[in-house]
Amino acid sequence: MTASNTKPLYASMRSIGAYVPPKVLRNEDFEKMVDTTDEWIVKRTGIKERHIADPDVATSDLAVEAARDAIARAELEHDEIDLVLCATVTPDYFNMPSTACIISDKLGIHNVQAFDISAACSGFVYGLTLAKAFIESGMKRNVLLIGAEKFSSIVDYTDRSTCILFGDGAGAAVISATEDPEERIIDIHASADGRYADFLITPSPGSVHPASCEAIEQGLQYVKMKGNETFKLAVKTLTKDVREILRRNEVPAEEIDHFIPHQANYRIIKAVGDALKLREEQIVLTVHKYGNTSAASIPMAINDIYEEGRLRYGDLMLLDTFGGGLTWASALLPFAGKNL
Secondary structure, eight states: OOOOOOOOEEEEEEEEEOOOOSSSHHHHHTTSSSSHHHHHHHHHOOEEEEOOTTOOOOOOHHHHHHHHHHHHHHHOGGGOOEEEEEEOOOOOSSSSHHHHHHHHHHHHHHSSSEHHHEOOOOOOHHHHHHHHHHHTTTEEEEEEEEEEEEEEGOOOHHHHHTTTTOOOOEEEEEEESSSSSSGGGOOEEEEEGGGHHHHHHHHOOOSSOSSSSHHHOOOTOOOEOOOOHHHHHHHHHHHHHHHHHHHHTTOGGGSSEEEEESSSOOOHHHHHHHTTOOGGGBBBOOHHHHOBGGGGHHHHHHHHHHHHOOOOOTTTTEEEETTTTTTEEEEEEEEOOOOO
């Protein structure tokens, strides 16, 4: 048997895209809905507005718009995509089919593997672990990875503690095989701890609380959150996780071009940034204009700096996220797409 001369394959982020619905819900609008003020919301969250999809728009519709941009920017034909992953907690259908299957059909991508990932706000980075594994094992070459949420479909707009936080949107990336080690996804760390499952939960529908008139009357179809407990654990966990991935890869924090955290709360982002001694220009912020878009948050933020011309080929990104489960994840990777 002769030795193979085949070069190893690496996974790389080849492109990015995003979409938000046109309707904007501003803090002033909430003053007419619940007992709150613009000042109160901005002080505690940093959020000023968020985008909300129309009732007849599904999560898959948001995802398709983001995916089309990502595929076009990767300069691929749709039939070159050989895996579709959708990270979401607001699927088109809670049981089946998967939203990834619906997205694939709407894009005209047929006869390829497609499935959803449920890791809440950590879903996109969790998806990166799968895309990386599929590509580097040689099973796939071009993975369409999407984070998409219609969070307005599970928000109780009479609950001040949650309704001000969330928005709708989608982000997508094409993760492709490359032989260039300089373009590779360097490292990803993802973890979870189910002991804190009740910190962020949508109780129904599911096998614990099946869909019923009683469940609806109790509002179990809406997201519930223990805000203070989640805040404290998020700051502690995110800081520790980022320090570990930087230490493990011997990358000083000052060498990060773009720190792209999950956009849930400005105070969390600032606390983590301060703990890591990151410069203001390193930290990507979009929470003020989109709110918390869960699994869509990080790809939407990447797309923002890409479209602004701030994200260039080879720039080093540090992703960091925390979500229901509880789940958390971080990733270290260069951007391997063409400059806009």
